[in-house]
Amino acid sequence: MDFLAVQDFYPEDFAWCYGCGRMNSSGHHFRTRWNEEETLTEYQPGPEHMAIPGFVYGGLIASLFDCHSTGSASLAFYRQAGHALGDETPVPRCVTASLKVDYLKPTPLGPTLRVIGRIAEIGRKKVVVVSELWAKDVLCARCEAVLVTAPASMLQNSSPS
Numbered sequence: 001m002d003f004l005a006v007q008d009f010y011p012e013d014f015a016w017c018y019g020c021g022r023m024n025s026s027g028h029h030f031r032t033r034w035n036e037e038e039t040l041t042e043y044q045p046g047p048e049h050m051a052i053p054g055f056v057y058g059g060l061i062a063s064l065f066d067c068h069s070t071g072s073a074s075l076a077f078y079r080q081a082g083h084a085l086g087d088e089t090p091v092p093r094c095v096t097a098s099l100k101v102d103y104l105k106p107t108p109l110g111p112t113l114r115v116i117g118r119i120a121e122i123g124r125k126k127v128v129v130v131s132e133l134w135a136k137d138v139l140c141a142r143c144e145a146v147l148v149t150a151p152a153s154m155l156q157n158s159s160p161s
């Protein structure tokens with residue numbers, strides 16, 4: 001891997017997400033990192049991610065925003081606590097409370113998609129992330145997501161085994 005992504009450091013039991021879990025062999029394996037003060041997730045859709053010929057399926061775009069946002073929230077909490085990826089302290093895991101996607105233009109199937117996030121708000125257990133999805137120089141979609149620290153009630157189902 002040419003860079004460190006937050007998903008590389010999720011505790012193993014919490015790394016099964018279909019969108020971004022490294023333990024899920026069937027998933028997308030989205031990977032999110034800091035790019036200075038913004039967060040960045042890049043993804044190359046394949047032909048199977050088609051909506052109609054030439055354009056990306058909107059559900060994939062929502063998934064991309066979803067995992068980009070949870071990853072951005074984890075990065076923000078971790079940095080706020082004074083940590084950097086690679087530290088021994090476990091990376092906090094967040095869940096999506098709210099995901100609002102605006103599809104601004106049809107997203108062409110072909111270019112690598114770039115999702116760029118900004119931490120709009122960070123509290124004790126809640127982060128608001130505002131993101132844009134770009135295909136080359138075209139702004140195709142925008143998202144506002146609310147992420148909350150994963151509740152303990154999820155712990156019993158955190159691993160498939």
Ligand SMILES: CCCCCCCCCCCC(=O)SCCNC(=O)CCNC(=O)[C@H](O)C(C)(C)COP(=O)(O)OP(=O)(O)OC[C@H]1O[C@@H](n2cnc3c(N)ncnc32)[C@H](O)[C@@H]1OP(=O)(O)O
Pocket residue numbers: 014017070093094095096097098123125126146148149150151152153154155158
């Ligand atoms: C142990 C490790 C396990 C680790 C388990 C590993 C998990 C891996 C997860 C993978 C990622 C996913 O796919 S997650 C799957 C999709 N998401 C889910 O299933 C989440 C289901 N929903 C929930 O469990 C719950 O609703 C939560 C945790 C999101 C929120 O619970 P809650 O009880 O309402 O929390 P609460 O303290 O009241 O709220 C915290 C702050 O968030 C705000 N808030 C809450 N809900 C919303 C909302 N829908 N829209 C806007 N804002 C909201 C509140 O106003 C508050 O803001 P303020 O007053 O502080 O300003």
